[in-house]
Amino acid sequence: MSETYAGDASGRRETGDRFAHLRGTAGEEQIELDREERGFIRRRSWRLLVQLSVGVRRKLLLTAIFVVIAQAAQASIPLIVAWAIDWGLPRMTEGRSSGMWLPGSAYIACAVTAGILIFHYTRMTAEASQEMLFTLRGEVFRKTQALSLDFHEDYTSGKVISRQTSDLESLRELLDGGVNSLVQGVMFMFFTGVTIWIMDWHSGLVLFAALIPIAVMARWYQQNSEVAYRRTRVSSAKMIVHFVESMTGIRAVQAFRREDSRSRQYRRLAAIYRDDMIRSISLFGVLQPSLMLIGNLTVTAVLLWGGYRVLEGDLSIGVLVALVLATKRVFQPLDMIAMFYNSLQSATAALEKVSGLLEESPSVTEASSPVHLKDAAGDLVFDRASFRYSDAGPVVLHELDLHIPAGQTVAVVGRTGAGKSTLAKLLARFYDVSTGAVRLDGVDLRELAVADHHRHVAMVTQEAFLFSGTIRSNIALGRPDAAETEIIAAAKAVGCHELIMELPEGYATDVAKRGGRLSAGQRQLISFARAFLADPAVLILDEATSSLDLPSEALVQQGLERLLGNRTALIIAHRLSTVAIADRVLVIDDGRVVEDGAPAELAEAGGYYAKLHAAWQTSMGA
């Protein structure tokens, strides 16, 4: 059904869902959100992040532990030096060499431990982050494949690519650098902070007070950067969409001399992206020095207060030195944590979009307990089936009762826009009926297992899209486990074997490199071979013969009968020559079947088809 989100959203609105406009990809370009809207979108992003961590949580935990131990090992090194001087040296002067060996080897042991752990946590971080990205890539891919055609008609391929590349890239930055710097930073700050409290709680208070401006800054940054990063996601997607479209349509761009105007447009989009990017980076450029300033002010405050107390004799100089140094140190990791926070903001903005895409639900789905149909005879029934693209839209197909017995070849004819293709799309389940049902061998298509449906029903469309790869792999798309001989047999059956053998590398010819060399007709023949190989019980040809050139069409006419064989076939016919091989003809007009019968019968009946037939006779004679 076409109303994926338009319809669902309106349905939700009735039930009072105030986030309906943000569900799925609907609110993708909305940049300013109110409090609750923010919360809704953030929750969705976070849920996704948490879900992704399933399976790598142990690894992440282990990574964190390794980080802590490696940090501890490195932090203990100055202690070992101190120990060497305080304890080792006196022992050595006593003539005992252990005073030298023990600290020395402890030092080396710490270094080696730290090194090995650094190796492992760097490796494990990458493994965990790549695992999560891999899962997410797969999820997004699966989702985009599952979504119905009406979704893709609105959402451009450029946007899907942008979700899959630049959005995931931001997430990757977070995952790669994030865990380490966060754990390291927090650990370090915590321990140093505790040390300060223990040494002198007055200074601890100062430190505590510093948290207030830090929190204010963090809040300021969060609010602003969230909007700023969301903006960059939108502008980067726009830039990518323009890029992808210009490159895939390069022939039209060049032939119609639009390089210059498209380049200007791209420059504008790139400049917007640049500005948005600089704005978000500048926010961090304010945050980072501000935090540093707060840190340094705190050091000054500790020094000042401590200095007074030294003068009053409440504090020893040694402790004050240690305190100010520790206060200076405690803020060092703040930089790293801020950077983590920065990539977190950037990644969440990206996750907002990705999670929205994942939230989209296909309008055509598999039933929860699908019916399996191992073999299909190909008996088709349209039972009071009607169809409209949306609840409010016009009826494209009026209530239709139709039975196509197994093995029958049915030609569907009618004017452009009469609703012929709708029959095909309903059978192929590009859409589901609005009312009534379509049944294959008595099973409602909506109940039928998707895999079985695909095995039994195949469709050849007007566009013969070839995927990068060899001719062989393109035919094998019909049935990936087919043997070479079967592929060749399929090509021979539809009459494209010779044409393939004329190509430089035969079946191994790469279509991406030489795709320009295959004409639309040749590509269509290859898609026929694909259908032949799939060997479905029901075959749908949707105006599939229109772009064949003359020699190809002649070949296909021969091959078509072999392709049809004993299958049930629904041919959206374009040319009368195709109608000629049909057992039965349906004439569709304005979403209704107006004539239905064997060609010979209809020719006698004096309706549309009779006229059709007469015209054909005339042209044969001509």
Place this chain on the structure above:
Amino acid sequence: MQRESGAQGTEASGRRRTLWQALARLGPYLGGLKLRWTLGLLAAIAAGVVALSIPQVLQTLVNSLLDDGAQVSAVWSASGVILALGVLEAVLVYLRRFFVIPPASDAETSMRTRLFDKLQDLSASFHSAWGAGQLQSRAIADLNLLRRWFAFGSLMLITSVVSLIVGFTLMATLSPLLAVVFLGAALPIMVIGPKFRQKFVHFSRASQDQAGDVATKVEESVHGIRVLKAFGRGDYALEGFTQEADELRDLEVSKARTLAKFLMAMVILPEGILGLCLLIGLWQVANEESTGVSVGALAAFFATAAVLKGPIEGVGMMLGMTFTAKTAIDRHADVMDTDTEITSPATAKTAEEHGVLELADVHFRYSDAKDGERDLIDGVSLRVEPGETMALVSATGGGTSTLLNLIPRLYEVTGGAILIDGVDVRDFALADLRSRIGIAFEDPILFSTSVKSNVLLGTSHLRDADDPQNPSRAAAPAEEDLEQAMYGALRIADAEFVEGLPQGVDTPVGEEGLSLSGGQRQRLALARAIAASPSVLLLDDPLSALDVRTEEAVTLRLREALQGTTTLIVAHRPSTVALADRVALLEHGRVTEVGTHSELLERSPEYREVMSASVRPVSAEEVLSYE
């Protein structure tokens, strides 16, 4: 330029290119960057020095000023100094970003737009060899990475190296012997460094290329979604995608593992050597009389070594980033170094517009054709007179679409010449040549914009006044006549259905016009070819998705409306052929017969065979629409 040879060839050249050479390549983009980058570097170094000095200053201040009997003023002055240093540090950090980020973003943007311009100038054969995904990953991810390297990585690398040198010098003054031992740690790093570099660069190149392949898979799976759905092969596509994504993951993990090993070495080697230094140092101090090394010197040595720890780790990380950045530069250079084969000549000729189209012994072969193979277009000679409609019928071997693409120089002839109004197409300025020609491809390529903008693509609609690609032509519709030209073209192409679209001619059509039916898209593409009233019209079976009635009507309207337009039309149907003035029969890449339909029927057995191969395919729609 094929990707295989291209990518491999350039990877090799990328390997030969050193980092400095790679950076030199970027010279043109860095115009505004150099000064500000240097200032940024100074700010970064200064910030580093301040950061290093604050603890030292603190220590001395506290120790010296707050000695017994110090005054309140001493507390204030010490705090004042620290406050000043603290503010200075924050300001310097701010300045570093302030100086570097805008020019680095400018460099990124200008690289991006130049790449885009370059790609638009490259020929269609280049684009059919490189997926849009591959190109996109170069335009976005690579350049983002470069910006970060310029704004952050490069500065931090240098700052770390400077801190290393300063720290090491300090260390050397404290204990020359220990410094020499410590320097020993640098030797193994010098040995493993280049190995690491080689391996890391390899993985980083491979993974960046792989990321492009993943993007290409995504792009294909969306463009081919109808086929995948029709055959229910979503799982199969997923499998292909998963393989690519899996490979990307493996490469990324291998890259990280290489980096992890290097980082490990960067910790174990210096720290291990320091452990050795501790042993030696302890021995030296124990024998202070002969060695002269005091406890204080040893402690100071290790204090300095601790300061070096940060920069050493930083150098390791930043080297990784630097090599990745170099790979990005190499990948950028790969595209920028590709020759633009099809360009305007240095001194362009032009001719008065009549529309004489002449093909003189035209040859064409794809660059990857095998040696023994005959040319795809193997010596086509043909002359189409002004205003004439010539049908191009292919008997066997095809090549008709390719032939059409040669005329506006989307592909370049490999032999012979194509002349329009007596001038070789290669002697025209490209904009001049292409503005004379209207073309409808066999697959209608529409853009995601309004119907109007799509139809008026070849006109001055939505062009800037100084658009160099919009040469003035007498026949071209004037700005104020564009609307009329559009409606005229829509009428001729029988595309009046656009009136019924929700927003009429302003309705946005989806990407590649996906939301329109095949026939509707085709008619828009036809209207687009006509709208600019070209003097040469090239139609590649433009009505295949239409019924014959529409085709006839369109062709009749075409002939009527475009008197004086030379038309070359690839015909796959006798109905089209019958409407052409003359027909040229293409066999094995050559024109073997030219004449009227009936002449050819009479004298050419091949032509008869082609024509009889199909009865006149009257379409159902034709008959049904007659009422």
